[in-house]
Amino acid sequence: MSPKYMKMLSAMFDGSVTSLEVFFLTLIFSIPLALPIALGRMGKDKVLSWITNIFLLVIRGTPLMLQLLVVYFGPGLFVRWLVSMGFDVSFRWDRFTAAIIALSVNYAAYFAEIYRGGIESIPKGQYEACQVLGYKRYQTFFRIILPQVIKRIVPAMGNEVITLVKDTALVSVIGVSELLMVAKERQGALFSFAPLFIAGVFYFVMNWFVSIVFARLEKKLNYYH
Template identity: 75%
Template sequence: MPEKYIKMLKAMLAGSLTSLEIFFLTLLFAVPLALFVAFGRMSKNRLLSGITNGFLLLIRGTPLMLQLLMVYFGPLLFVKWLSSYGIQISIKWDRFVAAIIALSINYSAYFAEIYRGGIESIPRGQYEAAKVLGYTQTQTFFRIILPQVVKRIVPAMGNEVITLVKDTALVSVIGVEELLMVANKRQSAMFSFVPLLIAGVFYFVMNWGVSVCFSRLEKKLSYYS
């Protein structure tokens, strides 16, 4: 194999590792955050539910690319604005960290609505039965409701997670060198479409892995059917 292709593959593998790192860190933060957002959305407190609804409308109603730009450039512009009033603040804002924050906030909004749909699909009779049996609200949710919710939301969560794999490519807009950005650079340098084809294969393999994991998870949870 020519040396230029070996260098290309090494660079793209490094880009793939960055994409995977973004993917897993986003899930790590977005999945638990979404549960709190879902509780806020379902809260009987009008102020809390109103704020949460506003957050969901804002996040789901604006492009992810715009959110990435706002999270990365927003703090820098704010510091610049403060400096015009004589307030000097030093800030180092990492592109990678900004990407994780933006993706985590974005996906927590979508996951929260999936959680809410799953929780509200559970019949009220199950809550009442658990209360009669002496379960607390916390025990009822984690021992009875949550396992059924997980089973019901697996297909929808699988779709969103697959979308996340592809959305990692958007972080290139703030200069994070993930897989697609590396592929674009190699394409320009080599005057060849091959790097983009290889990037497509890499994304396909990653999404295939996600699909297999969710299929196995769905089968393991089939005893709730």
């Protein structure tokens, strides 16, 4: 294999590692963050529910690419404005960190709505039965309700996670050198379709793996039938 193609494969390996880091870090932060958002949306506090609803509307109603740009460039512009007002402020923003924050907040909003649908699908009679048996509210939620919710939301969560695999390519808009960005650069340098083909195979294999994981998870949770 020629040195050019060896260099291409090395660069694409590094890009794939970055894509995997973005993928897993987004899941680690967004999945737990979604639960308090969902509970805030469903809570009896009307002010909190209204604020959460507006937040969800903004996040779900604007493009992820725009959110990436806002998260990355927004703080710097705000600091410039403070400096122009006479404040002595400095700020340094990391592209990768900005990408993780934007993706985590975006996917937390979508996961929160999935959680909400799962929680509201549980019959009220189960809450009443737990109350009669003397369960406290947190015991009812975490021991009785949440396990059933997890079973019901697995298919919808799987769809969102598959979408996340592909959305990792969007972080290139703020200069994060992930797989697709590297593939485009190498395609131009080599005048070859091979880098894009390799990137396509990577995304396909990743989504195949995610599909298998969620299929097995759904099968393991069948005892709730």
